[in-house]
Amino acid sequence: MVNFGFGTAATYAADVLPDPVPAHPLLDGKQELGRGQYSIVLDKGDGERVYKIVSSPADYWLHTAKDRPQGKHFPVVYVDHGDIGQAQSGYRFYLLEMERLYPLTPESQAAIVANQLTKAYWEGCRRWNQLGACMGRMAMYHLTTGETPSWDEQMQSALKALSAFIEEYQLLPDILKADNLMVRKDGTLVFSDPVFVS
Numbered sequence: 001m002v003n004f005g006f007g008t009a010a011t012y013a014a015d016v017l018p019d020p021v022p023a024h025p026l027l028d029g030k031q032e033l034g035r036g037q038y039s040i041v042l043d044k045g046d047g048e049r050v051y052k053i054v055s056s057p058a059d060y061w062l063h064t065a066k067d068r069p070q071g072k073h074f075p076v077v078y079v080d081h082g083d084i085g086q087a088q089s090g091y092r093f094y095l096l097e098m099e100r101l102y103p104l105t106p107e108s109q110a111a112i113v114a115n116q117l118t119k120a121y122w123e124g125c126r127r128w129n130q131l132g133a134c135m136g137r138m139a140m141y142h143l144t145t146g147e148t149p150s151w152d153e154q155m156q157s158a159l160k161a162l163s164a165f166i167e168e169y170q171l172l173p174d175i176l177k178a179d180n181l182m183v184r185k186d187g188t189l190v191f192s193d194p195v196f197v198s
């Protein structure tokens with residue numbers, strides 16, 4: 001099991017990761033494309049791939065576990081470059097080389113489906129809000145039951161795979177934030193950052 005320095009990270013709660021990009025030969029001079037609470041994304045410069053520096057165990061598992069959800073709606077990870085240092089949060093930084101993704105274009109087919117997903121997920125959260133920490137997992141499961149809009153077959157199986165992964169690793173889903181859903185160049189909706197640890 002990879003050591004993320006659990007315990008020291010529990011109190012960390014900034015909106016955006018404050019750390020400088022860790023020193024690493026692959027990252028030297030690369031342009032930063034995005035940054036969230038746990039990750040920094042840099043352009044590899046080849047138009048196809050990015051370097052994603054993750055500090056959340058949830059993200060590392062999602063991108064590297066043998067039983068991670070894969071297929072049309074999940075990001076392709078090419079290389080796990082391993083541990084590259086310590087984040088201020090106490091978690092370890094891991095460097096992944098993965099496919100470049102893009103923000104949703106408003107009104108696109110992917111954006112319409114993303115809106116349906118977040119709306120149905122939110123309805124599930126409201127329905128199970130008395131469950132506390134389990135609310136998000138139930139809301140995620142709710143998306144797979146057929147009560148929500150009828151997703152196409154591949155989206156249906158992506159949702160089932162994501163829900164099973166969340167249960168298996170005891171994670172929480174995070175598909176409400178628009179920037180956690182992205183698209184490939186060809187417009188395919190991708191769950192780029194759908195999980196976090198509580």
Ligand SMILES: Nc1ncnc2c1ncn2[C@@H]1O[C@H](COP(=O)(O)OP(=O)(O)O)[C@@H](O)[C@H]1O
Pocket residue numbers: 033034035036037038039040041050052056059075098099100101102179180192193
């Ligand atoms: N594969 C990618 N290609 C390009 N940009 C990305 C990619 N993944 C994430 N990003 C950008 O980086 C930001 C942070 O990534 P995200 O996975 O949401 O990290 P966090 O776990 O910190 O929320 C996103 O908001 C998005 O703009």
Ligand SMILES: [Mg+2]
Pocket residue numbers: 036037177179180193
């Ligand atoms: Mg995010």
